[in-house]
Amino acid sequence: MPSPAKDWQLHPPAPDASALAQTLGISAFQAQLLINRGIARVADMRAFLEARLGGLAHPSGLKDMDRAVALVREAMVGQTPLAVYGDYDADGLTATAVLVHFFRDLGVPALPYIPHRITEGYGLNAPAVERLAREGVGLLITVDCGIANAAEIELAQRLGLKVIVTDHHQIPEDFQAASPVLNPRQPGCGFGFKELAGVGLAFYLAAGVRAGLRAAGWFDARPEPDLRDYLDLVAIGTIADRVPLKGLNRLLVRAGLARLADSRWPGVRALKRVCDMGGNGAGVEGVAFRLAPRLNAPGRVGDPRTSLELLLAREAAAAEAGARELDQHNAQRQALERRILAEIDDRLAADGGTLDRGVFFLGGEDWHIGVLGIVASRLVDQYQRPAFVMNTSGDVAVGSARSVDGFDLYAAMKRCGHRFERFGGHTHAAGFRLKRDAIAALRDDMETLALGALGKERRTPGLMIDAEVRVADLVQGLFRELQALDALARAGTLEPDLEARRYALAEFDSERRF
Numbered sequence: 001m002p003s004p005a006k007d008w009q010l011h012p013p014a015p016d017a018s019a020l021a022q023t024l025g026i027s028a029f030q031a032q033l034l035i036n037r038g039i040a041r042v043a044d045m046r047a048f049l050e051a052r053l054g055g056l057a058h059p060s061g062l063k064d065m066d067r068a069v070a071l072v073r074e075a076m077v078g079q080t081p082l083a084v085y086g087d088y089d090a091d092g093l094t095a096t097a098v099l100v101h102f103f104r105d106l107g108v109p110a111l112p113y114i115p116h117r118i119t120e121g122y123g124l125n126a127p128a129v130e131r132l133a134r135e136g137v138g139l140l141i142t143v144d145c146g147i148a149n150a151a152e153i154e155l156a157q158r159l160g161l162k163v164i165v166t167d168h169h170q171i172p173e174d175f176q177a178a179s180p181v182l183n184p185r186q187p188g189c190g191f192g193f194k195e196l197a198g199v200g201l202a203f204y205l206a207a208g209v210r211a212g213l214r215a216a217g218w219f220d221a222r223p224e225p226d227l228r229d230y231l232d233l234v235a236i237g238t239i240a241d242r243v244p245l246k247g248l249n250r251l252l253v254r255a256g257l258a259r260l261a262d263s264r265w266p267g268v269r270a271l272k273r274v275c276d277m278g279g280n281g282a283g284v285e286g287v288a289f290r291l292a293p294r295l296n297a298p299g300r301v302g303d304p305r306t307s308l309e310l311l312l313a314r315e316a317a318a319a320e321a322g323a324r325e326l327d328q329h330n331a332q333r334q335a336l337e338r339r340i341l342a343e344i345d346d347r348l349a350a351d352g353g354t355l356d357r358g359v360f361f362l363g364g365e366d367w368h369i370g371v372l373g374i375v376a377s378r379l380v381d382q383y384q385r386p387a388f389v390m391n392t393s394g395d396v397a398v399g400s401a402r403s404v405d406g407f408d409l410y411a412a413m414k415r416c417g418h419r420f421e422r423f424g425g426h427t428h429a430a431g432f433r434l435k436r437d438a439i440a441a442l443r444d445d446m447e448t449l450a451l452g453a454l455g456k457e458r459r460t461p462g463l464m465i466d467a468e469v470r471v472a473d474l475v476q477g478l479f480r481e482l483q484a485l486d487a488l489a490r491a492g493t494l495e496p497d498l499e500a501r502r503y504a505l506a507e508f509d510s511e512r513r514f
Contacts, residue, residue, distance in 0.1 A: 006462065006463040007462050007463065008462075008463050008465055009462050009463065009464050009465065010465045010467075010468065011032075011036045011464060011465065011466055011467065013032065013467070014031070014032055014035040014036075014040075016035075017031040017032045017035060018031070020035075020040075020042060020045065023042055024042065024045055024046060024049070026049070026481075027481055029467065029469075029478065029481060030481050030485055031045070032466065032467050033466055033467070033482075033485055034048065034485065036464075036466050048250070049485075051250055051251055051254050052251070053228075053251060053255050055251055056248060056251055056252075057191065057192060057193060057248060058211075059204045059205070059207045059208035059211060060208065060211070061190060061191045061192070062182050062184060062189065062191045062201075062204060062208070063181070063182075063184075063186060063188055063189035063190070063191070064177070064180040064181050064182060065182060065204075065205075065208045066212075067180040068164045068166075068180040068182060068205060068208065068209075069208050069209050069211075069212040070212075071139060071162055071164055071180060072139070072141075072164070072205075072209050072212075073209070073212060073213065073216070075108075075138060075139040075162075076106070076108055078138075080138035080139055081109070081111065081135070081136050081137050081138055081139075082103070082108070082110050082111070082137065082138065082139040082140070082141065083110065083111040083112070083113055083132050083137040083139070083140050083141070084096050084099045084100055084103075084110050084111070084112050084113070084141050084143060085113045085114075085115075085124060085128070085132075085140060085141065085142045085143070085145070085146070086112070086113070086114050086142070086143045086144055086145065086198075086308075087114075087115075087122065087123075087143070087144040087145045087198065088114050088115060088116070088117050088122075088299035088304035089144070089240070089241070089296055089299060090236065090237055090240035090241070090292045090295040090296050090307075091144050091197050091198045091199055091237040091238075091240055091241035092114070092143060092144035092145065092198055092199075092237075093114065093237070093295055093299075093304065093307050093308050093311060094199045094233040094234070094236050094237030094240075094295075094311065095143035095144050095166075095197075095198045095199040095201070095202035095237055096112050096114060096143055096202075096308060096311075097112075097233050097265075097308065097311035097312055098199060098202045098203055098206060098230045098233050098234065098237075099141065099143060099202050099205065099206060100112050100312060101229070101230060101233075101265075101312070102206040102209075102225055102230065105223075105225040105229075106213075106222075106225060107222070111132070111135070111137060112308055112312065113128060113132065114299075114304045114305050114308050115128060115304075116303060116304065117299050117300065117304065117369070117370055118369055118370065122145065122424070122431065123145040123146065123148060123149050123152070124142065124145065124146055124149035124152035124153065124156075125152065126151075126152055126155055129152055129155050129156045129159065129161070130155075130159065132156075132161070133156070133159035133160065133161055137161060138160070138161060138162065139161065139162050139163075139164070140156055140161045140162070140163045140164070141163075141164045141166065141205070142163070142164070142165045142166060142167060143166050143167075143198055143199070143201070143202045144166075144167060144168070144169075144197075144198025144199070144201075144202075145167055145169075145198075146163075146165040146166070146167045147165060147167035147169050147170075147171060147172065147175070147181070147183055148169070148172050148424060150172075150174075150175075150176070150178065153165070153178055153179060154178060157178065157179070162179070163178075163179040163180075164179060164180050164181075164182070164205070165177075165179060165180070165181045165182065165183070166181075166182040166183070166198070166201040166202055166205055167181070167182075167183050167198065167201070168183060168184075168185070168195075168196055168197055168198050168200070168201055168243075169183075169185075169426070170185060170410075170426055171183065171185050171186050171187070182201050182204065182205060183201070184196065193247045193248045193249075195243050195244050195246070195247065195248075195249060196238075196243070196248060196249065197237055197238040197241040197243045197249070198237065198241065199233065199234050199236075199237030199238060199241075200234060200237075200238055200243075200248065200249065200252060203227070203230060203231075203234045203252070206225075206227060206230065207227055210224065210225060210227065228255070228259060229259075229264045231252065231255050231256040231258075231259040232256050232257075232259040232260040232263045232264075232265070232268055233256075233265070233268070233311065234252050234253075234256050235252065235253045235255075235256025235257050235259070235260060235287065236256070236260075236268075236287055236291055236292065236295070238252060238253050238256070239253060239284050239287040239288050239292065240287070240288065240291075240292035240295065240296070245284065253284070257282065257283065257284070257287075260272075260282055260287075265311065265313075266313050266314065266315065266316050266318075266319035267309075267310035267311045267312065267313040267319045267322060267323070268311070269316075269319070270310070270313075270316070270319035270320045270322065270323035271291055271294060271295075271310065271323045271326065272291070273320075273323065274294070274323040274324060274326070274327045275290040275291060275294065277290060277291075293330055293333070294307075294323075294326040294327060294329070294330045295307045295310075295311075295326065296333075297326060297329035297330040297332070297333045298325075298326060298329045299370065300329075300333050300368075300370030300371055300374075301329055301332050301333050301336065301368065301370050301371070302329050302332075306322065306325055306326065306329070307326060309322055310322035310323060310326060333370070333371055333374075336368045336370075336371045337371050337374055337375060337378075340364065340367050340368075340371065340372075340375050340389075341375060341378060343364065344362055344375070344379070347362070357385075357447060358385060358386075358446075358447050358450035358451040358454060358456070359385060359386045359387070359388065359443065359446045359447050359450045360376075360379055360383065360385060360386070360387040360388065360389075361388045361390075361439065361442075361443040361446075362379075362387070362388070362389050362390075363389065363390040363391065363392035363397060363399065363439070364391065364392065365391070365392055365393040366391075366393070367389070367390070367391045367392075368391070369391050369398055369399075372389045372390065372391065372399050372400040373389075373400035373402065373429065373431075375389050375400075376388070376389040376399075376400050376401060376402040377402045379402070380402045380403065380404055384404055385404060385450065385454070386401065386402065386403040386404060386407055386409060386446070386450055387401065387402055387403075388400075388401045388432075388442075388443075388446070389401070390432075390439075392436055392439075394436070395435060395436050395437075396421070396433060396434070396435060396436060397433070397434055397435070397436050397439055398432070398433045399431070399432060400429070400430070400431050400432075401413070401425070401429070401430045401431075401432060402428060402429050403427065403428050403429070404428075404454070406453055406454055407449075407450055407453045407454055408427050408453075409425065409426075409427060409428060409429065409430050410425050410426050410427055410430055411427075412446060412449045412450075413425070413430055413432065415445075415449065416442055416445045416446065416449075419434055419438045419441060419442040419445065420432050420433065420434045420438075420442075421433045421434050421435065
């Protein structure tokens with residue numbers, strides 16, 4: 001599938017870039033790049049440039065944090081078994097690993113649970129809850145899921161489990177909290193930053209628990225976990241989930257990429273070696289295009305617990321074997337994608353009329369459910385229109401949808417909610433399940449909505465150009481300036497002064513903000 005031609009759009013030069021640059025002691029070029037990204041005030045620019053962990057918001061700002069900490073402490077004091085229930089993608093896997101490692105460091109065993117994508121589906125499910133109850137779990141903590149599982153939470157509580165939900169997804173319209181919920185999007189939560197990934201919220205729960213235990217004197221005679229140890233996992237999950245790398249996410253990712261250079265976890269070190277990333281850490285691109293796809297691959301074509309076992313591995317030999325297995329799964333995933341995309345290319349070439357539609361609806365009886373979202377994303381990138389891609393075996397179609405800017409996918413699916421058996425997602429991405437005989441009607445409905453929102457003209461993807469640069473300006477100094485600002489820069493170049501970087505990490509604890 002060839003890459004689409006793009007419409008270049010040049011940012012206009014900012015008239016105050018030079019003055020801002022002089023105030024901050026940076027180049028006008030750097031100031032222009034910041035302004036292009038909506039960072040136009042001196043205070044915001046300075047915060048972006050410094051980006052120290054001491055600037056993280058305190059966990060107590062999250063609604064229900066005090067209740068969640070109380071439940072965890074109660075379980076620890078009473079030696080009540082607890083479980084961490086995560087999603088099967090890289091965000092959920094790393095979030096689960098963060099809390100399991102954290103509780104292990106506290107000397108508290110934590111049972112991890114990751115559902116199977118195909119046999120169990122996304123989020124809490126009743127059989128899993130019943131199984132955990134039979135195994136004696138008394139406290140269930142969800143990560144990257146749970147906000148839409150009211151029935152399953154009610155079941156867990158009937159079975160005697162207490163529940164803490166940590167989930168960054170949109171709040172359902174009929175949401176009613178039946179347990180402590182950590183989600184900055186929920187009504188009444190004054191936490192200023194709303195874009196944390198699931199792993200970011202898991203990290204914040206760990207920070208809140210540590211702060212509560214510290215205040216209670218828990219660590220007077222016990223070692224205190226170092227939260228910086230988990231930051232590489234936080235960075236991986238945050239990058240993989242494609243949340244905006246700004247605000248708290250940028251602070252966490254920046255420090256996490258530095259930590260990734262010397263990870264404590266055997267599984268992360270082994271995965272870096274399999275990805276040929278060396279010992280110097282990685283930038284966002286390395287995480288997004290090397291580490292994250294391999295963590296996601298078993299969940300798409302096999303068992304996601306393979307990835308979790310790698311992240312939780314304690315021995316180097318087991319970690320090396322696990323990393324190689326993930327690499328094999330990733331190769332299998334790539335082969336499945338290529339086969340489906342080749343079949344789609346053949347269909348589109350044979351039926352030119354499909355290219356004139358406002359929405360793609362494509363399905364196959366043997367298309368693997370685990371890769372449909374990636375296939376839909378490729379179609380959106382290529383043709384700049386929403387895409388629904390599904391497995392159509394049997395009477396039920398199960399699939400994934402992706403969208404473009406200007407067409408709110410989740411809102412459109414809500415308007416067509418009667419066509420689905422089940423659906424969920426957000427503006428640009430969603431999953432769904434519907435009767436096979438409802439596909440044609442849904443396609444017509446979506447076509448009408450898409451044409452109304454996007455018009456009939458074929459869209460050309462845009463490529464924003466930050467600034468015109470002369471060939472003579474392409475010198476090493478310019479490259480360093482780009483590295484200093486760009487979220488894709490390697491961790492070692494984000495803060496050239498090694499001592500300054502060490503100070504920033506130490507500051508995280510020395511200020512006792514957590």
